[in-house]
Amino acid sequence: MSEIIITAVRVIDLRFPTSRHHIGSDAVNKDPDYSAAYCVLETNTSLEGHGLTFTLGRGNDLVEQAVRYLSRYVVNRSLNSITEDLRAFARLLTDDTQFRWLGPEKGVIHLATGALLNAVWDLYARAEKKPLWRLLAEMEPCEVVKAVDFRYIDDALTEREAIEILASHRSTQRERLAVLERQGYPAYTTSAGWFGYSEDKIRRLAKEALAEGWTHFKLKVGGEPADDLRRGHIVREEIGWTNKLMVDANQKWGVLEAIDRTRQLAELKPWWMEEPTNPDDILGHARIRREVPEVRVATGEHVHNRIMFKQYLQAGAIDVVQLDSCRVGGVNENLAILLMAAKFKVPVCPHAGGVGLCEYVQHLSAFDYLAVSASLDDRVIEFVDHLHEHFVTPVRIRNGHYLLPTEPGYSIQIKEESLARFAYPDGEAWQETMQVLRSNGKA
């Protein structure tokens, strides 16, 4: 094949007006318009690389603009010159000497880094004609770690240790692949338990999800204590006490309140307590976990880089690592997080939902099982059932499991008609939404 050159980057401010139906609502994020800073790497061939970063609407333009800025580091480069040293390439993005001040490796600029890096991996996997999980799983251990930036984490995990982890599971990979091909990767559903849903709706959706084969259910909490408990018991009435129920406070509480509230919620026998407090509070999570030992503690969707995850693991602060596919610096940084979690023997249950996150993380979890942790114990991927219709190759769920993606790439490509219709603010969907708001006197 002739050399693939990235010739241009198309960047789109894509927003879905989900807030009108309370989809995705929780104790903190009350009215999300699921959105994405979306980018397409165009090349001198018919191949493209697609990537996105998920946001909640307002401010998506900032990430879009940051992706445009970072595009200077890919345009006119050959794919090969990037993939032969993916660590160096990631550092180009994170170490821009002026841009770095706005982070480092956090917030808007790191979300943008995630989108662009993921687009490069999508292009790489397509060029290799493999789904991303397979591209990663078939790489030699020393090739995988070449994509990891060990800077600032080598006190917890060295390159040699990472290679040893990967090498130790090579010979048994085929058996695990057979498991994934047969049953898929286990998942849990968040779709029944959004904060803004009525109790009747929660009951009905829990019943329906159970009938569809789900065994793990997540409920949003963080309201009045009595309300949280009542809603929890409604779900328990429907799903029983053998199936798993997780509760998620979305950072609503301070550390002391989180300890009290987690103790109260223990009567629901939650499988984990998610985001009990602020995502920056490593020591706070460690204290909650220490003081409420009967409930497992989870966080990650807002943990912004490998250095934070490293400390969560070093401090014994969490029982579950909920990495996010695009809040951190894309596939590269998630490899670091998967490897650290394996070393510390903490299961990874990725954050998904939003738009595109389910499509992304199915690859990361499959790779984790095949090559890193080599275990499905206590591991489930989040699943949220909306907006998948916009994807060219959406996730496939059967009986509460993600089926292995088969098409080349990272499964993140959105249909051209959706990109046009939901472009903000000029797409038709937004023109219609504005019209509705105007006629309701709200705009």
Add this chain to the structure above:
Amino acid sequence: MSEIIITAVRVIDLRFPTSRHHIGSDAVNKDPDYSAAYCVLETNTSLEGHGLTFTLGRGNDLVEQAVRYLSRYVVNRSLNSITEDLRAFARLLTDDTQFRWLGPEKGVIHLATGALLNAVWDLYARAEKKPLWRLLAEMEPCEVVKAVDFRYIDDALTEREAIEILASHRSTQRERLAVLERQGYPAYTTSAGWFGYSEDKIRRLAKEALAEGWTHFKLKVGGEPADDLRRGHIVREEIGWTNKLMVDANQKWGVLEAIDRTRQLAELKPWWMEEPTNPDDILGHARIRREVPEVRVATGEHVHNRIMFKQYLQAGAIDVVQLDSCRVGGVNENLAILLMAAKFKVPVCPHAGGVGLCEYVQHLSAFDYLAVSASLDDRVIEFVDHLHEHFVTPVRIRNGHYLLPTEPGYSIQIKEESLARFAYPDGEAWQETMQVLRSNGKA
């Protein structure tokens, strides 16, 4: 006085082409163009409120755009409706239900929050006809804490404890004010030791600074070990061993390397080792401090909010808190940080330099001495001698001390002609710079 209403916010992308002369260069930030997202709150009176957030150039437009977005929370509001509940006002900015996803309270959106909150405090102090330090020092303790968001830090500092700290120093404030009026607040200079300066230049500048009355000098390190030591000894030759020398690695190293390098640099007898590793690495700093007990550890200019500072203090990770006036959420969040530092008995030596930071932090340190820590022991404010000529009321330094500001406000107003000349990219200074670059074949 008639009610003051904020009628509009003017936002300016202001950049100074400092990279052409290596000003501000260090081991990581090699070519900063000192910049600011600058905002002016216009009112129905002759009063204005000025605020800025410091950046290094590229990406300043992202912060500018975020300030524009957040402006919606001040326009058409009375100053009084804001100042009567400054905690609630700060939360409006940090809790925007969609914008928050891009943080929370970190990166671009939090830098923007800092600029806008500081502009509100500038307007408030002007309306009260007091310099900011005096406005704060004369507030009742219960009024001061009303501006602090204790959410996520009340496990380390309660509102009651904060009031007690402030109340305990009320009766002796006048004595300390006399000290500040007589001698000013002690400072240290970074101007002699930039990374990009030659050894001859470092020697000459150290000599000059000594002659000007400086007693504390900072040197940038993070180069080759032998180079760092040689440069350090050059400064020691000039300033002797009684004066203080601080070294600053600007996050260059991983934890293990930082331990080695700090041990090596111990022969320079540094007064502190600044930013030995990544600013997110609380546990890493704690380990460096534990393993190199002979050198004090400092960080803060990149510590992004009160929750991170809380943990730095809880973990016993640092000997010096280097708060930044605008990386965190403005005066409000810095009050929280000053109060926590006082409770944990760790001195605060603010980060300054950049553009406007010296002008800002002189107020915070004066307030810290008058009302919070009530101590000057081991406390110095950074000073960097450039760009002050652009300010309407620049800092005044005498004999290595900041003299107390006397004019109403937060001292941050930049001259109109400078705002016009350095506006990016249309200001004259940038038109000239582009022309120079073009004629050098670099643009």
